[in-house]
Amino acid sequence: MPARAMYKAELKVEDVTIPVKLYAAVEDRRVHFRLLHQEDGVPVQQRMVDPSTREPVPPDEVQRGYEAERGTYVLISQQEQEQLQPKPTRTMDVLRIVPQERLGHQWYVRPYYLGPDGDAEGYFALAQVLAPPPKKPKQAVEAIVSWVMRKKEYRGALRSHQGYLVLLALRHAGEVIQAEQLPTPGGRELDPKEQKMAAQLVEMLSGPFEPEAFQDEYRQRLGAFIQDKAGGGDVLLAAPQAKRSVAPSLAEALEASVKNEKRRKVA
Amino acid sequence: MPDDDEQQTRGPRALWSGTISFGLVSIPVELYPATRTERFSLRTLSSEGRPLRREYFCPAHAEPVAGDQIVRGFEVGDGQYVVVTDEELEALAPEKSRDIDLRRFVPRHELPMTSFERAHFMAPNSDSNKAYRLLAHTLEQTDRVGIATFVMRGKEYLVAIVAEAGLLRAETLRFADEIRTPDDIGLPTPVEPSRERVRQLEQACQALRASELELKELEDDELRRAQALVEGKFQRRQDVIQAAPEQTDSGEGGAEIIDLFEVLKRSLQAAQTPADESIETKKPSAAASNDGAPTPHGKLRKTTGHASTSQRKASGSAQGAGKERPRKHEHSVHDAPIEDPEQWTKKALYDRAQELEIAGRSQMTKPQLAKAIRRASSSSARRAG
Numbered sequence: 150m151p152a153r154a155m156y157k158a159e160l161k162v163e164d165v166t167i168p169v170k171l172y173a174a175v176e177d178r179r180v181h182f183r184l185l186h187q188e189d190g191v192p193v194q195q196r197m198v199d200p201s202t203r204e205p206v207p208p209d210e211v212q213r214g215y216e217a218e219r220g221t222y223v224l225i226s227q228q229e230q231e232q233l234q235p236k237p238t239r240t241m242d243v244l245r246i247v248p249q250e251r252l253g254h255q256w257y258v259r260p261y262y263l264g265p266d267g268d269a270e271g272y273f274a275l276a277q278v279l280a281p282p283p284k285k286p287k288q289a290v291e292a293i294v295s296w297v298m299r300k301k302e303y304r305g306a307l308r309s310h311q312g313y314l315v316l317l318a319l320r321h322a323g324e325v326i327q328a329e330q331l332p333t334p335g336g337r338e339l340d341p342k343e344q345k346m347a348a349q350l351v352e353m354l355s356g357p358f359e360p361e362a363f364q365d366e367y368r369q370r371l372g373a374f375i376q377d378k379a380g381g382g383d384v385l386l387a388a389p390q391a392k393r394s395v396a397p398s399l400a401e402a403l404e405a406s407v408k409n410e411k412r413r414k415v416a
Numbered sequence: 417m418p419d420d421d422e423q424q425t426r427g428p429r430a431l432w433s434g435t436i437s438f439g440l441v442s443i444p445v446e447l448y449p450a451t452r453t454e455r456f457s458l459r460t461l462s463s464e465g466r467p468l469r470r471e472y473f474c475p476a477h478a479e480p481v482a483g484d485q486i487v488r489g490f491e492v493g494d495g496q497y498v499v500v501t502d503e504e505l506e507a508l509a510p511e512k513s514r515d516i517d518l519r520r521f522v523p524r525h526e527l528p529m530t531s532f533e534r535a536h537f538m539a540p541n542s543d544s545n546k547a548y549r550l551l552a553h554t555l556e557q558t559d560r561v562g563i564a565t566f567v568m569r570g571k572e573y574l575v576a577i578v579a580e581a582g583l584l585r586a587e588t589l590r591f592a593d594e595i596r597t598p599d600d601i602g603l604p605t606p607v608e609p610s611r612e613r614v615r616q617l618e619q620a621c622q623a624l625r626a627s628e629l630e631l632k633e634l635e636d637d638e639l640r641r642a643q644a645l646v647e648g649k650f651q652r653r654q655d656v657i658q659a660a661p662e663q664t665d666s667g668e669g670g671a672e673i674i675d676l677f678e679v680l681k682r683s684l685q686a687a688q689t690p691a692d693e694s695i696e697t698k699k700p701s702a703a704a705s706n707d708g709a710p711t712p713h714g715k716l717r718k719t720t721g722h723a724s725t726s727q728r729k730a731s732g733s734a735q736g737a738g739k740e741r742p743r744k745h746e747h748s749v750h751d752a753p754i755e756d757p758e759q760w761t762k763k764a765l766y767d768r769a770q771e772l773e774i775a776g777r778s779q780m781t782k783p784q785l786a787k788a789i790r791r792a793s794s795s796s797a798r799r800a801g
Contacts, residue, residue, distance in 0.1 A: 151602025163620035172601045174530050176594050182488040184775065185497055186474040186481050190489070193481050197460050197468040203480075205471070206462055213458040214465075214657065215646045222465065223646050224655035225458060233642050244633050245626045252629070253580065254587050255450040255535035262596070264603045271617070274609035278617045286525050292624070293633060302638050308529065312606045313598050317529060321636035324451045326537070326677050332684045333582035334545040339553060347554040350439050351521045355560060358522040360531070360592040363565060367572045370508050375500065379492045399441060399547050406439020 156298050157266055158241040160275075160307075167271040169241070171298075174260035174315065180371050234300045241296035243307070246279075249289040252306060253328070256319045263307070263314040272314065279309035346403040353410040428452070428676045430683075432568045433541055434514035436551065436577060436584075443551060444542040446683060447568070447586055450535035452676040456642040465657035472776070483776030483784055502774060502792065510572040516586070518562035518577060527561065527576060531589040537680055538577075538584040540687040548584065548687075555579035569771050583684075765789065 154170035183192045196205045213230065214222030225233075265272035281289035292307040294316070306317045430446040437443070460468040473480045488505075489497030540548040555561065555578070562577035566586075573588045649655055765785040769777035772792045777785065 152596070152600070162617060163623050165616060165620045172596075172603075174596050174601075175590065176596055176600075178591075178594050180490065182490055182500065183497065184472065184486050185489045185499070186476070187485050187487045189474070189476055190495075190497060191474055191476045192489075193472040193486060194475050195470055195472055198471045198480075199462045199466055200469045201466060205473075206460075206468055210463050211468065212461040212463060212465070214461050214655075215456070215458055215642075217646060217650045217656070220659045222459060222461060222467075222657050222659060223649045224461070224465075224657065225645070226655075229645065230458075233638065233645065235638060243624055245630065246621055246624045247626050247629055253535070254529075254532040254578070255585070257529070257532045260530040260595075262598060262601055262603060264601070269604060269607050270609045270613050273606050274613040274617045275621075276606070277609060277614055278621050290625075292621075293629070295633070302636070304634050310529070311598065313603055315529065319634065320451055321454065321639070322631045322634040323454050323636055323639070326450055326452070326680060328450075328537075328581060328583060330677070331537070331583060331680055332688065334540050334549055334552075334684060334687050336545055336549060336688070339546070339550055343550060344553065347441075347550050348558060350441075351554050351558050351560060354438070354519060355521045355558075358526040358563070360589075360595075363563075363574045363591060364593075365572065365574075365591045367508065367510050371500075371505075374504070374508055375490045375492070375498050378500075379498045399544075399550070402440035402442070406441060409439065 154264070154266075155261070157239065158296055158298075159239050160241045160243070160263070160294070162243045162275065162292070165271070167268055167275060168266040169263045169272065169314070170266045171316070172262045172264060174262050178365070178368060180368060180375070235297045235302045237300075238297050241294050243292045243294050246290050246292045249291050249306075249308065250287075252291070252319065255328075256306075256317075256325055258318045258320055261305075261316040261318065263316055273312070276309045276312055276314050279307070279314070280312075281309075340400075343400055343403060346400075346407055350403060350406050350410065353407070428674075428679050430539075431536065434516065434566075436516045436518060436538075436562075436564075438518040438551065438562065441547055441551075443547040444540065445538040445548065445584070446541045447536045447538055448680055448683065449676060450537045450585060454636060454639055456639050461657075461659075465659060467659055481776075483780040483788075486776035488775045502772075502788075505773060506570075506792065509570045510567045513567040516564045516566040516575065516577065518564050520563045521555075521558070521560040522563055524559050524561050524578070527589070528595070530595050531576075533588045533590055536586045536588075538586055539680070539683040545687050549582070551577075552579040552582050552584050555584075556582075570773065 152172050154172055156171040158169055158171060160167045160169045185191065186193050197208075197211060198205050212224055214224045217223050263272070279290060279292065281287075289308070294305045294307050296303050296305070304319045304321065306319055308315050308317070428449055430448055432447040433445065435442045435444050462468055471480050472486060487499045487501070489499050492498050538548075542548075551562075561579075563574070564577065565572055565574050567573070574591060576587045576589055578585045578587055765782060766777060768789050769780070769785050772789065774780075774785075774788045774792060777788070780788065
C-alpha cells in the first residue's frame with residue numbers, strides 16, 4: 150500500500166514549476182514507552198505549575214519569554230510568536246545547483262522522497278537532468294532548495310537517486326562546525342612502510358557495503374523481552390561480559406594484522 | 417556579571433571515549449558532536465513572570481505524581497502496558513564498549529545518502545597521534561570508509577568512520593530496516609519524459625548552476641528574526657521582566673558557555689605533536705595538572721556543582737594525581753562519575769539522568785537524582801568489572 154504524503158509543494162526551478170509530494174524516507178522502528186503512574190497504570194500527563202504556589206497554571210494564563218540574561222525575560226506575545234513564523238507557502242524554491250561534494254554528511258538531518266503530483270513527465274525529466282553522467286559519480290550535483298512546512302523554514306539538498314528525487318533536509322549554517330577551521334592533528338611524517346601496510350590491511354578488509362548484515366540487536370532484544378513479559382513468560386537476563394585487549398606497537402600491530410588477514414584468506 | 421566563585425563552565429563534552437581498532441592497531445579517540453543545536457526557546461512564565469516548572473500528574477487522580485511513582489510501559493493492547501524497569505533496561509542494554517572495531521572498509525560513495533544520521537568528530541586521545549593520522553591518511557588515499565558497530569550511551573550504533581582533511585569523523589548510520597525504498601513508499605514507475613521537457617529543465621538548471629555554495633543561503637532566517645525581535649525589545653526595555661531572585665531552576669546563570677567549536681579546537685590542539693615526537697607541544701605537562709590548575713580540557717569536563725573554586729581544585733587534583741597524562745582519564749563521562757554527584761548542579765544531574773534514561777527524572781529533586789544516578793552507575797560498574 151502506498152505511503153501517505155506528508156506534504157505537497159510546488160517545486161520551482163527558475164521558471165519551471167513541478168508539483169510534488171513529500172514522503173518520509175525514514176521508518177521509525179524505535180521502541181517507544183509511555184510514562185505511567187505506577188499505582189494504577191494510567192499514563193501520566195504533563196502540566197505547567199507555578200513553583201512558588203505549586204498550583205497548576207491554566208494555559209491561557211501562561212506567558213512566554215526569552216531569557217536574555219540570567220533571570221531576565223523578554224516577553225513574547227502570542228501575536229509576536231505568530232509573526233515570527235514564516236509565511237505559509239507551498240513553493241519549494243531551487244536556490245542554486247552545486248556539486249554534491251560541497252556539503253559533508255554532517256549537514257544532513259533527515260531524508261525525504263519527492264514523488265510526482267500530477268506532472269509525472271516534469272518530475273522524471275528533472276530526475277534525469279539532475280542525475281550524474283553514467284560512470285561519472287563524482288560529477289553529481291544537488292539542488293539547494295528552501296521551503297516552508299509546518300510553520301518552519303527548511304533548507305534541503307535535492308538529488309537524483311535511482312531515477313527518483315531524494316530530498317535531504319539540511320542543518321542551518323550556524324549549526325555546522327566549519328571543519329576547515331579546526332586544527333588537524335600533526336606530527337612527524339608517516340613512515341612509508343607503515344603507510345603501505347595500512348593500505349594493504351584496508352585492502353584486505355575491503356568489500357561492498359552490505360547494510361542487511363547489520364541489525365539493531367538491542368531493539369530486537371528489547372522487543373523480544375517485552376513480548377516475553379507480555380506472554381507471562383519467565384525472563385532471565387544474563388549480565389553481559391566485558392572484553393579486554395592490549396595493543397602492541399603500531400608497526401607490530403600492522404604487521405601482525407596483515408599476517409592474520411593473509412592467513413584467514415588462505416584458510 | 418556573576419561572581420567568580422559561581423562561575424561554571426558549560427559546554428559540550430566528549431560524548432564517548434574509547435578506541436578504534438583495525439586489525440591489531442588500536443587508536444584511542446574521543447568523540448564530540450560535529451554540529452551544535454541553535455534553538456530559540458521560550459520559557460513559560462506565570463502572569464507574575466515566575467518561570468514555570470513542568471510537572472507530571474495522574475489524570476485519574478488529578479494529583480501530581482513524583483518521580484518514584486512513575487514507571488515506563490510499552491503498550492501491548494488497548495490500555496495495557498508491559499512495564500520495563502530501569503534495571504531491566506540496563507540489563508538489556510548492549511555491553512558497554514570502549515571499542516569501535518573496524519572489520520570492513522567500503523568505497524565511500526557506496527553509502528546511500530539516506531543512511532546518515534548524526535556526525536561526530538573524533539580527536540586523538542593519546543600521547544601519540546600517529547595511528548590516528550595513519551588511519552585518516554589511509555582512508556583518504558583509498559577513498560574508503562570503515563564500517564563498524566559500537567555502543568554509546570547505552571545504545572548500539574552502526575557507524576561509518578570517515579576521513580576528511582586529516583580529521584576522522586564517526587557518522588552513525590540508520591539500519592537497513594529504517595530506510596524506505598521508492599517501492600516501500602509506492603512511488604510510480606518512471607515514465608520517459610519528452611525531449612522537450614528535458615531540454616526545458618536542462619536550461620532551467622543550467623541557469624542555476626554554481627560551483628560553490630553560498631552559506632548565507634543556508635542560514636536560519638527565522639532564528640535571526642527572533643533574535644532581532646528580542647534584542648530590540650530588550651534594549652527598549654519593552655516587556656522585560658525580572659524573575660524572582662531565588663529562581664535557580666532557570667538555567668545555570670552566568671555559566672561561561674563554551675561553544676562546541678572551541679571545545680573541538682582545544683581538544684585537537686592538545687592532541688598535536690606530543691613531546692616525544694620531536695616537535696614542541698603546547699600541551700600542559702602532568703606536573704602542571706597536579707597543582708590543581710585545570711587544563712583547558714579538564715576545565716570543560718567540570719560541568720559540576722556550585723562547588724566553590726577550592727572544592728573544585730581538590731577534586732581536580734584528586735583526578736590528576738596518580739595519572740601520567742593530564743587530561744586523559746581512562747573512564748569516559750559515562751562510567752561511574754569520578755566526582756560525587758551530590759556536588760553537581762541540577763542540570764548536570766538531569767543530563768546524566770537523561771543519558772541513563774532514568775524514568776521520572778524531570779520530577780526528581782537533586783538528592784533523588786543523585787541517588788538514582790549512583791544506583792544506576794554502580795550497577796553498571798559492577799557489570800563492566
